[in-house]
Amino acid sequence: xxxxxxxxxxxxxxxxxxxxxxxxxxxxxxxxxxxxxxxxxxxxxxxxxxxxxxxxxxxxxxxxxxxxxxxxxxxxxxxxxxxxxxxxxxxxxxxxxxxxxxxxxxxxxxxxxxxxxxxxxxxxxxxxxxxxxxxxxxxxxxxxxxxxxxxxxxxxxxxxxxxxxxxxxxxxxxxxxxxxxxxxxxxxxxxxxxxxxxxxxxxxxxxxxxxxxxxxxxxxxxxxxxxxxxxxxxxxxxxxxxxxxxxxxxxxxxxxxxxxxxxxxxxxxxxxxxxxxxxxxxxxxxxxxxxxxxxxxxxxxxxxxxxxxxxxxxxxxxxxxxxxxxxxxxxxxxxxxxxxxxxxx
Amino acid sequence: xxxxxxxxxxxxxxxxxxxxxxxxxxxxxxxxxxxxxxxxxxxxxxxxxxxxxxxxxxxxxxxxxxxxxxxxxxxxxxxxxxxxxxxxxxxxxxxxxxxxxxxxxxxxxxxxxxxxxxxxxxxxxxxxxxxxxxxxxxxxxxxxxxxxxxxxxxxxxxxxxxxxxxxxxxxxxxxxxxxxxxxxxxxxxxxxxxxxxxxxxxxxxxxxxxxxxxxxxxxxxxxxxxxxxxxxxxxxxxxxxxxxxxxxxxxxxxxxxxxxxxxxxxxxxxxxxxxxxxxxxxxxxxxxxxxxxxxxxxxxxxxxxxxxxxxxxxxxxxxxxxxxxxxxxxxxxxxxxxxxxxxxxxxxxxxxxxxxxxxxxxxxxxxxxxxxxxxxxxxxxxxxxxxxxxxxxxxxxxxxxxxxxxxxxxxxxxxxxxxxxxxxxxxxxxxxxxxxxxxxxxxxxxxxxxxxxxxxxxxxxxxxxxxxxxxxxxxxxxxxxxxxxxxxxxxxxxxxxxxxxxxxxxxxxxxxxxxxxxxxxxxxxxxxxxxxxxxxxxxxxxxxxxxxxxxxxxxxxxxxxxxxxxxxxxxxxxxxxxxxxxxxxxxxxxxxxxxxxxxxxxxxxxxxxxxxxxxxxxxxxxxxxxxxx
Ligand code: HEM
Ligand SMILES: [Cu+2]
Ligand SMILES: [Cu+2]
Numbered sequence: 001x002x003x004x005x006x007x008x009x010x011x012x013x014x015x016x017x018x019x020x021x022x023x024x025x026x027x028x029x030x031x032x033x034x035x036x037x038x039x040x041x042x043x044x045x046x047x048x049x050x051x052x053x054x055x056x057x058x059x060x061x062x063x064x065x066x067x068x069x070x071x072x073x074x075x076x077x078x079x080x081x082x083x084x085x086x087x088x089x090x091x092x093x094x095x096x097x098x099x100x101x102x103x104x105x106x107x108x109x110x111x112x113x114x115x116x117x118x119x120x121x122x123x124x125x126x127x128x129x130x131x132x133x134x135x136x137x138x139x140x141x142x143x144x145x146x147x148x149x150x151x152x153x154x155x156x157x158x159x160x161x162x163x164x165x166x167x168x169x170x171x172x173x174x175x176x177x178x179x180x181x182x183x184x185x186x187x188x189x190x191x192x193x194x195x196x197x198x199x200x201x202x203x204x205x206x207x208x209x210x211x212x213x214x215x216x217x218x219x220x221x222x223x224x225x226x227x228x229x230x231x232x233x234x235x236x237x238x239x240x241x242x243x244x245x246x247x248x249x250x251x252x253x254x255x256x257x258x259x260x261x262x263x264x265x266x267x268x269x270x271x272x273x274x275x276x277x278x279x280x281x282x283x284x285x286x287x288x289x290x291x292x293x294x295x296x297x298x299x300x301x302x303x304x305x306x307x308x309x310x311x312x313x314x315x316x317x318x319x320x321x322x323x324x325x326x327x328x329x330x331x332x333x334x335x336x337x338x339x340x341x342x343x344x345x
Numbered sequence: 346x347x348x349x350x351x352x353x354x355x356x357x358x359x360x361x362x363x364x365x366x367x368x369x370x371x372x373x374x375x376x377x378x379x380x381x382x383x384x385x386x387x388x389x390x391x392x393x394x395x396x397x398x399x400x401x402x403x404x405x406x407x408x409x410x411x412x413x414x415x416x417x418x419x420x421x422x423x424x425x426x427x428x429x430x431x432x433x434x435x436x437x438x439x440x441x442x443x444x445x446x447x448x449x450x451x452x453x454x455x456x457x458x459x460x461x462x463x464x465x466x467x468x469x470x471x472x473x474x475x476x477x478x479x480x481x482x483x484x485x486x487x488x489x490x491x492x493x494x495x496x497x498x499x500x501x502x503x504x505x506x507x508x509x510x511x512x513x514x515x516x517x518x519x520x521x522x523x524x525x526x527x528x529x530x531x532x533x534x535x536x537x538x539x540x541x542x543x544x545x546x547x548x549x550x551x552x553x554x555x556x557x558x559x560x561x562x563x564x565x566x567x568x569x570x571x572x573x574x575x576x577x578x579x580x581x582x583x584x585x586x587x588x589x590x591x592x593x594x595x596x597x598x599x600x601x602x603x604x605x606x607x608x609x610x611x612x613x614x615x616x617x618x619x620x621x622x623x624x625x626x627x628x629x630x631x632x633x634x635x636x637x638x639x640x641x642x643x644x645x646x647x648x649x650x651x652x653x654x655x656x657x658x659x660x661x662x663x664x665x666x667x668x669x670x671x672x673x674x675x676x677x678x679x680x681x682x683x684x685x686x687x688x689x690x691x692x693x694x695x696x697x698x699x700x701x702x703x704x705x706x707x708x709x710x711x712x713x714x715x716x717x718x719x720x721x722x723x724x725x726x727x728x729x730x731x732x733x734x735x736x737x738x739x740x741x742x743x744x745x746x747x748x749x750x751x752x753x754x755x756x757x758x759x760x761x762x763x764x765x766x767x768x769x770x771x772x773x774x775x776x777x778x779x780x781x782x783x784x785x786x787x788x789x790x791x792x793x794x795x796x797x798x799x800x801x802x803x804x805x806x807x808x809x810x811x812x813x814x815x816x817x818x819x820x821x822x823x824x825x826x827x828x829x830x831x832x833x834x835x836x837x838x839x840x841x842x843x844x845x846x847x848x849x850x851x852x853x854x855x856x857x858x859x860x861x862x863x864x865x866x867x868x869x870x871x872x873x874x875x876x877x878x879x880x881x882x883x884x885x886x887x888x889x890x891x892x893x894x895x896x897x898x899x900x901x902x903x904x905x906x907x908x909x910x911x912x913x914x915x916x917x918x919x920x921x922x923x924x925x926x927x928x929x930x931x932x933x934x935x936x937x938x939x940x941x942x943x944x945x946x947x948x949x950x951x952x953x954x955x956x957x958x959x960x961x962x963x964x965x966x967x968x969x970x971x972x973x974x
Contacts, residue, residue, distance in 0.1 A: 013865070017806075017872055024805050025882075037890075038730045041808060045731035048812060049739070056819065063827075070848060071831040083759045090760065094750040101717060101746050108724040109731070109739060112660075119929055120922040121726040124663040129722070130715065137714040141707045141753070148757035149700055155759065156696030172522065172614065191610040192618045202612070234612045236516040237626055239691070239766065243832035243845050246763045250692045252626055253515055254609025257693035282843050286766040286834040288509045289516060290523040291434045294837040 038114035046113040053106035057099075073243050074274060076281065076302065078262040080246030082151045090144055159260035163228040164308075166219060168283075169201050170231075170238030170251035173292025175283060176200045177219055181212025181317055191234055191253075198322045202234070205318075205325050208333060211340045214315040219283065219300040221263055222308035228260040239287035242300060244270075250287055263302045270302075320344045375486075377478030378904045382485050383464030384797060387790070389485075389492065390456020391871070394783075396496075397447035398864050404440045407432045409857025411839055411850075425504070434838040438507040439525050441836055443499065445510030446533070450540055451495070453644040453782045455488050458582075461647055461789050462551045462575040464797065468895035469569050471560025471912060473905045476553040484546035491539035498532035506533035509836060511637065514607040514629050518599045521613045530600070534593050541586045541593075548579040548586075555579075560894070562914035562958065567933070569893050569918040570664060573671055574650020577678045578643050584682070585639040592632035599624070630692055634685035641778045642681045646674060648785020649716060649745075652738040654918075655788050656720060658891045659735035660727030661929050663919035666719040673712030680709040690758040691765050699758045706756035713749050717742065728922065728929070732889065733807025734792035740815045741784040748777025751826070766836075769829025772822050780818045787814075790874070795888045799900045800881030806873040810866060817863030824852050892932045893918050913962060915955055916948075 075084060112120075167178040167186055178201050180186040187203055187210020194202035203210050221227045231240050233251035240259070241248045249259040271279045281300035285293055303311065319326050319337055326337040376382060403422075406413060414430035415422075425436040463481065467474055475481045498505040507525025508517040512533065520527040555568075555576045568576075595606040599621075607629045608621035657664040664670060686694065686702040720742045729735070751773040754760050764770060787810075794802045833846045840846040840853070887896040894914065898906050912934040920931040925943035936959065937944055938952045 013868075014872070017869060021803060021806060021872075021876075025803065039804070041805065042729075042731050045736060045808060046729075052816070060823070067827060071827040073830075073832055073845060080763075083763060086757065087754065087760050087763070090754050090757065094753055098746065098750055101721065102743065104721050105724070105739065105743055105746070108721070108727075109729055112724065112727050112729050114661075114728050114730045118728055120660060120662040120728040122663065122922050122924050123665060123722070123726065124919065125666050125668065129718075130666055130669045133718045134711060134715055138708075138711050141710055144753065144757060145704055145707045148703060148759040151759035152696065152700060152703065155762070156699070171612075191612050194612045194618065196614065234610070235614070236519065236522050237513055241766075241832075241834060243763070248691045248762050248765055252693050253611050254622070255625060255627060255693055278844070280844065282845055284832075284834055284843055284846075288438065288513070288836045290507075291438070293438070294434070294834075294839050295842045297842055 037116070042114050046110045049106040049109045053102065057102075074270060075244065075246065076263055076265045076270060077245040077247065078264055079151070079155045080244075080261075081264075082154070083246050086144075086147050086151060089147065093140060093144065155261075159228040159258070160226045163226040163260055164222060165228045165230060166221065167201070167230045167232070168219070168240055168251070168298075170233040170240070170285065170289070170296070171200075171235050172290050173285075173296050175238075175240075175296060175298040177216050177298070178203070179214050179216060179312070179315065180209070181214055181315075182312075183209060183212060185209040186230065187211070187213050194234060198325060199318070203318060205337070206329055206333060208336055211319055211326075211333075211337050212317045214317045216315065219298060220308060220311055221300060221302055222305040223263050223266045223269075223302050225305055225308075226260055226262050228258060230256060230258050232256045236289050237287045238285045238289050238296065241284045241286040242281065243284070244281050245300075248286060266302045266304060267300075268303075316344050317341075375482060377474070377482045379463045379467050379475045379478070379481060380797070380902065380906075382481050383460050383462075385485050386455055386459030386463060386488070387797075389489065390452050390460060390786075391874075393447050393451040393456065393492065395867075395871075397444050397452055398867065400440045400444040400447070402861055402864055403432070404437055404444070405857040405860045407437055407838065408840075409854040409860075411841070432838075435507060435524055436504055437838045438509075438523065438836065439504040439529070442507050442509055442512075442525070443495075443505050446495070446506070448779065449510060449640065449644065450537070451488075451492060453779070453786070454544065454582075454640070455540070457644065457782060457786045457789075458575065458578055458647050459485070459488065459547060460786075461571070461651060461793075462547065462579065464793065465571055465895065466551055466554050466575055467558070468796070468898065468902075468906060469572050469893050470555060470558060470563050471894050471907075471914065472554060472558035473907075473911070475550045476558060477550055480546045481550050484543045484550065487539045487543035487546065491536045491543060494532050494536040494539065498529050498536070501528050501532070503527050503529060505529040511630075511633055512596070513633075514596055514599060514626055515611055518596060518608060519611070519613070521616060534597055534600075537593055538590065541590045544582050544586050548582045551575055551579040552583065560911045560914055561962070563894075563933075567914055567917045569650075570653035570667070570670055570674075571647075571650040573674055574646045574653070577674050578646045578650075581639045581646070581678055581681060582643050585636040585643075588632055589636035592629055592636070595632075596629065627689070627692055627694055630689050631686070631694075634688045635682070637688065638685040639681045641774070642677055644778055644782045645745075645785075646677070648741060648782040648788075649674075651785045651789040651792070652720070652741050654893070655732075655734045655738040655792050656723050656742075657919050657921060658792075658889050658930075659730045659732055659738075660723055661730070661921045662723055662727040663921055664719070665722040665725075666715075667917065667919060669715055670719055673715045676712040677709060680705065680712070684709055684756075687756050687758075687761070690761045703756060703758045707753065710749065710753055710756065713745070717746055717749070731808075732791065733802070733804055733811055734788045734889075736808065736811040736815075737784045737788035737791065740811065740818075741781050741788065743815075744776045744781040744784060744818070747823075748773055748775070748781060752777065763832070764829060766834055767829040768825040768833045768835060771835055772825035772829055775822045775825075776818075780822065784814075787811075787870070792889065793895075794874075794877065794881075795884035796895055796898075796902075798878050798881070799884055800877050800879075801884050801888065802873050802877040802881060806869055810869045810873065813866035813869070814863055817859055817866060820859035821856055821863060824856050828852060887932075890928075890930050892920055892930050894933055897932065897934055913958065 165180050169176040188207040189202045190204050191202050193204055231249050231251045233253045238251040245261055247259055247261055249257050271277055283298040285296035320341050415426050415432055416430040419426045425433045503524040506529045507523050516522050517526050517530055598604040599607050605621035605624035607626050608624040611619040653664050684706045686698055687706040690699045791802055791807055828849050897912050914933045915936045916933055918933050922929045923943045937948050937955055
């Protein structure tokens, strides 16, 4: 049915094009306008450029202003304020250039449309102008780059010592979250130890730092304190994207990466600010990774530092949930493990 | 040099007499005439543009109308539409991948460079043909084979490659990770190998032709900007495509021979740990983008060259800043090799590298800006004739500005953290690379159609085609900036999984509708193109009253281009509206000594030199005649 309708539509369209085409060729032959250098269409095209400029410009301003709150995401990290600022400065600078160049680009065609009585100005070069419009953009770009460079250096500087560490491991198609426990040191891992029943991230429990490591279905982090995401992947590339945190970093199999930041608003605070009780910070995957690429959602809960401490203390390490994990350890480690387990009973 | 070219001229003249004996196969299929090869590239490019465009309509349907029942596509797509009428997510990725690969390589590299470098280089520099007609033929047929293989891959049971047009491993290396990484990816790699071979054969030819076969008087400083652009494009291709080949080769090893160049520490669900260790997926990204970034200029420079030519001709004015244009193209050529890692700011590479590449990237914006200002100044106080070619050229400048400016955001690593791999990037490169180059291609077709087929395309259909496409492209790609700023990631099958990306369903629908209309508008062009080929108005010899050499050939130039001697060149290609001249253009073949009324002071001095050349020319003519008799 659809197929038939489409075929009819296409045929219809083609025949209209055909008719318009035949008629106007005949008309132009009769009028002899096919002999002229510039036909009357020249004027129409010139005017259309102006129409396009005005209509397009109006549409752009109208939509950009009307939708402003919808396309600017709420912000919840310290460095994000800096990068947002850079973004809007760049927007202002490039916006001005965009508008001026487009006014010229569409106004000139109107102003200088063909006229038999006029000749164009023979104006092959002007080195002074060339130098000016090499140096001015260079200077402006240099300013923009220096701002970006400063921000980039701060953002990518080593994380502060006291950062809360969270490990995010991407796999098809979800994120596995691991916390270092009370010692704030993540235990070693090895991809050969991965076991989908009880050791998703391949934690190596023969490292004593791993004994208090625990997993969480949600990324809990404290507001106002530096948080270090240690990022890795176990099958293909993924990328951690936390849009409200202005955070993005690829997850690479075989090469751990990192990104640290300081959240500025708890989930609760943001809910109040937005007047939306359902709001949650989200993590998405932004490196194509297969069928479920669009659905690797993870929630981030930003809480106050006190709540965070409390939450952390309540979490049960892997080995408490699964004592089998430490069965084969050396006697020494087994003792340590037993202590950890009994502490959490 | 002089004697060599004389010898080759007369040898070619000789061939001429036998030209009539060409049969269908040597004339249209295994031809070594650069003009026919150019047309072969063009028609093949158009074919691929239709396929690539159609694929994008399919995935735009999914994005714009996620709830739509697509059962009516079942006859075409079979199992890729499930029983509920939904597109399969794996196939969605395959569509995106094939769309990107086809558009970037088959349409905008082969379709653009292949067509116009082939068609125009010999005609505009005054040569009988390419340096090696045979290699040129191979170049087309390798491209053709590449296309056949890629086409076959569309119909594989497991679908074509699906890892994005950049085919990053490990995804592209592991069949277990996505079905497209099986046979589909194998065929992708084979097709690209042929494609690279084709590009290299073509590129070597373009370079050697431009260097060696210029007619008398055609110094580098008298080359039309089109030729400069094709020449530099070929240089970029020659230096960067081999690196893509290396990247692909290592990927083949990883896929088929158990090596670990890109693979390390991988665990496959349900299968267990793989033995590979020590490889680096980031290595692949470096190698890929070492081609990938230059590639964007391979695609863009020819379009800019065409635009320069078309704008100058139809403004009846010299291109403003001829030297500055060449210098900026040279700058872009060199710089395009040192900015690749701006695609990898958040790939996990050393952040210090990020800083370096941010500086280098913003430097490349400067020559781009210079080019824009020069185009604007060329329009200023011109006497503009809006042929369809001219309209498309102005459109190109607009896209180049819009898309180039967003590059300044993305080149700033701090800002790119948020924007990377969102729709903002999609908007950026579709404007600056996709649409700008596509418009360059269109401008070229409308402008040189009379030379290709001896007939005119219909101008009014051209206007309609232009306005629908120009407005359409903006309606499709401009809104993507908003959803990009809002954080919508690329290559998503659906946006409703997340709260932050669940808005803008209306805008996505709007974009999809605009895309369908824009795609439909291309059929106006198709009709115009094929109809005019046979039934169009007969063209005059120089319909745009242009100065360059190709318009001195007969209406239907034979193999060898000029029936007699190749004309010599006495001036640069932009003598439009020269004060004192009778006409508003002086072809490159008109000696300075014939135009004392319009010569500039320094040109008056060249007149003497020129007289000597003409005298020499005369002697050669006499000598040839006596030889032949
Ligand atoms: C003003 C000069 C330009 C600058 C500063 C610039 C900068 C960038 C940057 C930084 C990216 C990476 C963004 C990201 O993935 O996060 C990018 C992407 C891209 N650019 Fe540009 N660009 C410029 C001009 C061009 C031109 C002239 C072209 C094409 C002819 C082009 C084509 C592309 C393409 C195809 C991509 C996307 C690649 C992908 O990830 O799939 N750019 N550009
Ligand atoms: Cu992923
Ligand atoms: Cu690039």
